[in-house]
Amino acid sequence: xxxxxxxxxxxxxxxxxxxxxxxxxxxxxxxxxxxxxxxxxxxxxxxxxxxxxxxxxxxxxxxxxxxxxxxxxxxxxxxxxxxxxxxxxxxxxxxxxxxxxxxxxxxxxxxxxxxxxxxxxxxxxxxxxxxxxxxxxxxxxxxxxxxxxxxxxxxxxxxxxxxxxxxxxxxxxxxxxxxxxxxxxxxxxxxxxxxxxxxxxxxxxxxxxxxxxxxxxxxxxxxxxxxxxxxxxxxxxxxxxxxxxxxx
Amino acid sequence: xxxxxxxxxxxxxxxxxxxxxxxxxxxxxxxxxxxxxxxxxxxxxxxxxxxxxxxxxxxxxxxxxxxxxxxxxxxxxxxxxxxxxxxxxxxxxxxxxxxxxxxxxxxxxxxxxxxxxxxxxxxxxxxxxxxxxxxxxxxxxxxxxxxxxxxxxxxxxxxxxxxxxxxxxxxxxxxxxxxxxxxxxxxxxxxxxxxxxxxxxxxxxxxxxxxxxxxxxxxxxxxxxxxxxxxxxxxxxxxxxxxxxxxxxxxxxxxxxxxxxxxxxxxxxxxxxxxxxxxxxxxxxxxxxxxxxxxxxxxxxxxxxxxxxxxxxxxxxxxxxxx
Ligand SMILES: Cc1cc2nc3c(=O)[nH]c(=O)nc-3n(C[C@H](O)[C@H](O)[C@H](O)COP(=O)(O)OP(=O)(O)OC[C@H]3O[C@@H](n4cnc5c(N)ncnc54)[C@H](O)[C@@H]3O)c2cc1C
Numbered sequence: 324x325x326x327x328x329x330x331x332x333x334x335x336x337x338x339x340x341x342x343x344x345x346x347x348x349x350x351x352x353x354x355x356x357x358x359x360x361x362x363x364x365x366x367x368x369x370x371x372x373x374x375x376x377x378x379x380x381x382x383x384x385x386x387x388x389x390x391x392x393x394x395x396x397x398x399x400x401x402x403x404x405x406x407x408x409x410x411x412x413x414x415x416x417x418x419x420x421x422x423x424x425x426x427x428x429x430x431x432x433x434x435x436x437x438x439x440x441x442x443x444x445x446x447x448x449x450x451x452x453x454x455x456x457x458x459x460x461x462x463x464x465x466x467x468x469x470x471x472x473x474x475x476x477x478x479x480x481x482x483x484x485x486x487x488x489x490x491x492x493x494x495x496x497x498x499x500x501x502x503x504x505x506x507x508x509x510x511x512x513x514x515x516x517x518x519x520x521x522x523x524x525x526x527x528x529x530x531x532x533x534x535x536x537x538x539x540x541x542x543x544x545x546x547x548x549x550x551x552x553x554x555x556x557x558x559x560x561x562x563x564x565x566x567x568x569x570x571x
Numbered sequence: 572x573x574x575x576x577x578x579x580x581x582x583x584x585x586x587x588x589x590x591x592x593x594x595x596x597x598x599x600x601x602x603x604x605x606x607x608x609x610x611x612x613x614x615x616x617x618x619x620x621x622x623x624x625x626x627x628x629x630x631x632x633x634x635x636x637x638x639x640x641x642x643x644x645x646x647x648x649x650x651x652x653x654x655x656x657x658x659x660x661x662x663x664x665x666x667x668x669x670x671x672x673x674x675x676x677x678x679x680x681x682x683x684x685x686x687x688x689x690x691x692x693x694x695x696x697x698x699x700x701x702x703x704x705x706x707x708x709x710x711x712x713x714x715x716x717x718x719x720x721x722x723x724x725x726x727x728x729x730x731x732x733x734x735x736x737x738x739x740x741x742x743x744x745x746x747x748x749x750x751x752x753x754x755x756x757x758x759x760x761x762x763x764x765x766x767x768x769x770x771x772x773x774x775x776x777x778x779x780x781x782x783x784x785x786x787x788x789x790x791x792x793x794x795x796x797x798x799x800x801x802x803x804x805x806x807x808x809x810x811x812x813x814x815x816x817x818x819x820x821x822x823x824x825x826x827x828x829x830x831x832x833x834x835x836x837x838x839x840x841x842x843x844x845x846x847x848x849x850x851x852x853x854x855x856x857x858x859x860x861x862x863x864x865x866x867x868x869x870x871x872x873x874x875x876x877x878x879x880x881x882x883x884x885x886x887x888x889x890x891x892x893x894x
């Protein structure tokens with residue numbers, strides 16, 4: 324079975340994000356980057372599918388040259404090879420999906436595992452767009468995946484509870500946070516990853532026009548909440564809720 | 572081409588209130604585009620919902636009543652929505668930014684060759700339509716424009732009031748998308764967390780517990796406090812991961828977004844990913860034994876105390892006030 328997993332280089336989710344004074348983006352100096360958290364779950368799932376069914380795990384990233392670091396991390400976890408579609412432009416989800424459509428056309432995987440969203444742009448679109456462009460079924464927000472007889476049975480985290488869906492492969496699965504425990508890269512894994520193949524392509528070479536359908540015009544900080552008061556005791560809290568906030 | 576199409580969301584034969592917030596967004600957008608708001612209802616024998624929608628502030632209800640829509644599947648819903656959008660010449664297609672909306676709308680966008688905005692919190696006309704949306708776990712707000720003729724939008728429903736019911740009813744018309752059921756996909760089950768409590772996203776009061784509670788049993792006191800205020804119960808990711816609470820309770824960047832009148836954060840540290848889902852609450856009460864916990868930086872009222880001591884006391888004293 325050939326499994327394709329996607330990896331995005333994002334700002335470390337634990338870092339404080341600052342906005343450039345001219346509101347054209349976020350400050351990148353001194354910022355640390357890592358693999359999108361949801362992609363870690365996706366890569367882990369791809370590797371465990373391979374461990375169960377055999378085959379190959381190919382990881383793909385779209386982004387700047389520095390994204391090779393995250394691709395090496397995925398290979399250190401156990402992916403077999405990597406493809407970087409190099410661009411310094413910040414693509415919208417549609418362009419990401421169209422680039423991936425071309426990569427999928429070349430690679431012909433049986434299953435694609437992606438993170439359900441990236442923790443920087445928070446859009447939650449690319450996998451579903453890709454599924455539509457490929458005409459494939461999708462199972463988003465997975466917390467459980469079971470593959471047999473050419474179908475994937477996927478438990479999904481949805482509003483109101485959980486749901487289960489079956490999709491015929493080839494299909495796309497997106498990882499939610501409770502899908503698995505991503506493994507750490509072992510030292511031998513890291514050494515081995517250095518020699519694993521990493522191909523670099525460009526959107527141009529894939530024949531994809533990456534002009535965005537959604538333009539970002541301005542970046543702003545949200546309104547900050549002001550810290551309130553620390554109260555003495557429960558009586559004071561009840562009193563304030565009743566007589567100041569008027570919510571009781 | 573200026574109409575706005577809203578896709579209704581329902582569960583268990585009941586219209587989800589988030590749909591009414593999406594209708595409010597749609598009305599604001601339609602006021603800018605000069606079009607009508609029409610709502611698409613996909614379902615099987617949900618006439619009661621069609622009727623309810625007819626007085627929800629829309630100009631028409633398109634009702635696709637078909638067993639193929641009895642259970643939600645993105646692969647079946649997306650083509651039907653795209654067909655309805657074409658039928659009414661929609662400039663904007665929207666639905667709540669629920670798990671269903673997030674799942675299906677990108678497929679609709681792909682079919683309509685439309686750009687999509689996720690989690691819109693506003694729409695305005697400033698030399699063309701502009702939308703605002705949060706990202707980076709709510710630490711950044713961007714203003715975006717969609718360059719395609721059709722625009723697909725998932726609506727962050729906490730930022731729009733639910734549309735009020737009207738006395739006149741809009742027409743309900745049968746709609747046949749003619750798109751059929753997709754191959755290679757099967758609905759198996761929906762395991763609903765049954766609860767007498769209000770839905771998290773609708774509740775006026777939310778009582779949320781964190782990992783500091785230490786066990787699922789200890790969530791009992793959270794539920795008691797919630798019940799005394801007729802509120803909903805929420806949790807952090809850490810509490811859900813630890814098995815103290817069902818996934819459906821998770822509030823935050825990757826869970827639900829809530830904005831009640833009153834939010835209790837109990838034994839919750841206040842990680843940015845959690846704040847992303849509750850910062851919009853009108854009043855925030857934090858109870859944490861650590862005076863340095865970041866949650867106190869966003870709370871209106873804080874108690875530095877052991878939750879096990881003060882939560883039962885609070886429940887009891889609130890109960891007295893309420894009685
Ligand atoms: C990609 C990503 C997405 C995420 N998405 C979400 C999300 O959607 N929602 C979310 O909530 N988190 C999310 N997280 C996790 C988030 O970063 C935090 O780990 C999580 O919110 C912490 O939960 P907590 O506050 O319950 O636990 P902790 O951070 O462990 O805090 C427990 C708190 O309880 C207090 N405490 C302990 N005992 C008591 C007591 N007896 N009385 C009073 N106080 C007590 C402690 O002082 C502490 O402040 C995400 C993380 C990542 C990386």
